[in-house]
Amino acid sequence: MVIVGGGPVGLAASVALSSVGVTNTVVEKSTEVYNLPRAIVMDAEIRHGLARCGLESQLDDVLEPMLAADFVDVDGNRLTGIDLHDVQLLGCPAVSKHFQPRLDAMLRQAARNKGAQLVLGREVVEHRVDSTGVEIALDDATTLHGDVLLACDGASSRTRKAAGVQLEDLGFDQDWLVVDIELKDRKAVGLPDLTRQVCDPNRPTTLVSGFRNYYRFEFQLQPGEQPQVMTSTTRVWELLAPWVASSQATLVRTAAYRFHAVVAERFRDGRVLLAGDAAHQMPPFMGQGLNSGMRDAFNVSWKLAYVGNGWCSADLLDSYSAERLPHVRDVVEQSVDTGRLIDQFAGRVSHGVSREAGYGGTRRARGYDDGVVVPGNEAVGKPYSQWHRVDYAEPLAFVALSEAPLTLEGRLGNVPVRSIRADRFLTLNHDVVVVRPDGYVAACCEFAELPGVMATLRERLCVVQ
Ligand SMILES: Cc1cc2nc3c(=O)[nH]c(=O)nc-3n(C[C@H](O)[C@H](O)[C@H](O)COP(=O)(O)OP(=O)(O)OC[C@H]3O[C@@H](n4cnc5c(N)ncnc54)[C@H](O)[C@@H]3O)c2cc1C
Incomplete structure (x- = not known):
């Protein structure tokens, strides 16, 4: 079994596969883990899933509970939100925050400890599928063979393109400026310890309390604003000025991003399976990008073991796409609606998105109603709460x-x-x-x-x- 891409999803898949006895090789073109933060939150289902793979104590070192999430108006009045203090799901905090480079480093070590072969600093340049397996060509002219290729090679996935799998565009692209800072004295600055959408009519802004002294700001870019101007250090500190002064923090990362909302038309193409950003990308407002990728990894790993053990035919792998695709499509749609709600609360548009799409609202991700389930009960196709x-x-x-x-x-x-x-x-x-x-x-x-x-x-x- 070969995994292309040793980002967080590829590494989580490796850990999950090793935990169910599937020998695997991870090919990753970077020798080091990506050193800048992207994802910030991990939900309880994923934390619990990784803990079941034996990573409980390592997770305690890289996660802290997220305490609340809300939408406020420009004067700070709460519009909707949820208090997460002491909210536990599956025995874990409902939402945890992390510093992704630490998480990724932990996962890389865990994958290695569990026996995966990590081929680092090598890029997959081609793959060929036949009736016996997949041949994977690396950039040093060596090849690897596997019965299945799990493509976790990120948003611009070479594997997805080579397999001819198209992305469905759900039509929500926005330009935002992402700024990560490290606070020198967090208590002195007094930034709120939560995730907050500031529905400012002039510039919707997101605040995310990060792991330890890290903190993230996201600023919606406005028409005509040039990314190269907006990412200049001077401009970034001007934008941060209402919350934090340059003497109180250091800049960790500044990037102008265009968020997309896309889902692959299928997650399985014969012996090639797509997972993580290779299969879906979404706006960050629900913090579900990485969580959804890891959900893919947990969904597919036991099925690969069942097929590999000869208990089930390879047709079982069709259930991976049948379960994960509609589920993640729904999560992408929810992330889009959460983004639209920010603009709506700010009075910039009137999309008619229900406030139930906001944090603490009643809208829930759908369960699996096709695949390895017997529908007929509300609990079916969802994580077993106990x-x-x-x-x-x-x-x-x-x-x-x-x-x-x-x-x-x-x-x-x-x-x-x-x-x-x-x-x-x-x-x-x-x-x-x-x-x-x-x-x-x-x-x-x-x-x-x-x-x-x-x-x-x-x-x-x-x-x-
Ligand atoms: C600003 C921002 C904020 C975000 N916030 C959140 C959040 O709070 N919560 C959340 O869940 N998600 C969040 N996300 C999304 C999250 O970061 C991604 O969903 C996640 O990193 C995807 O992981 P991945 O392993 O699928 O892909 P990647 O992290 O992109 O990893 C892909 C890996 O494949 C390797 N690779 C690619 N091609 C090849 C090849 N041909 N050969 C070998 N190796 C290859 C790459 O080097 C890379 O290491 C955020 C994203 C952004 C940009």
Whole structure:
């Protein structure tokens, strides 16, 4: 199994694959991890997923809880928002903040520790697919072979282009200036410890409290503003002046960016699978770019193990696209609406976006309704909310939770199915909850429905008879 791209998604995929026994090689053209921050937040699902791969203590060193998120008007009056103090999901803070170079370095070391081969400083220049596998040509004229190529090679993915996979453009491009600073004395400056969208009619602005002394500002560029002028040190400090003086912080990074909202038309092209920015890019307002990429990695890794172990046919990999594509498309749309809401609250446009799209609103990401799930219940196709309470030793097993003992071994062919006795709280008030290896609810049913549910899962898993 070859992963092209050792950014955070490629590295998370490597860790997840090694955790389920899939030998993998990561090819990354840079010898060092990218030293500037991009993503800032990690949600509870991803943190929990990485912790399940054995990285819990390392995560504690690179993450801190994000305490709140809101939208305010130009005078600082709160328009909508959410308080995240002490909000836990899956046993983790609902949202954590990080300094991405530290996170990436931790992931690179973890991938290595778990046995992946890291080929650093080498660029993939070509790949050829045939019925036996994928041949991957590197820029030093050597080749690698794999049964599958997982393309985590970022927004301008060579692999995606070579596979002829088009991007669907959801039509939201905006130019913003991103400024990361490191505060000398955070307490003295008194910047708010949260994520904040300042809905300023003249210039929508984002504040993001970062890990330790880091802090991010994002300024929406206005028509006619030239990136090279706006990124000059003088102009940047003028923009920062209402919040922080140049004597109180150092500039870490200044960049003018055009945010896109795009999703690949398919995430699987035979033996080539796309993940992370190679498959989707979104505006940053929900902080879901990297989270969505890591969600791809967790979704695909157990399926690759099932196929590699000979338990399921390669058709199972179609469920990767069937599950992840509509899910991430919805997240991209939500990120776009969050961006539109900033302009709307600022009185610059009237898009008619519901305030429920804002932080703390009721709009939720959709679940998986196609793929390895048996729809029919609200909990199905979403992360199992009590997964952290389940004693879990086998990373590749389906788990059936029930008050009564169940005998389900063999119902999914060679796929391991473990039955765990649990009270009605853990079974979500149903007779049985079936949870997949990635912690998603596959089915929720009553005893009488169980034979039919297992038969459907067997079919959807493409179990080899
Ligand atoms: C300003 C900004 C703010 C953001 N904020 C957030 C946030 O708060 N939360 C969030 O979740 N996301 C956020 N994101 C998005 C997030 O940074 C990206 O989604 C994430 O970095 C994508 O990771 P990736 O591994 O898919 O791609 P990348 O990080 O781009 O990694 C791709 C890797 O592939 C390598 N590569 C490419 N081509 C080849 C090749 N041919 N051969 C070998 N190696 C190759 C590259 O060197 C690179 O290391 C933000 C992005 C930006 C720009």
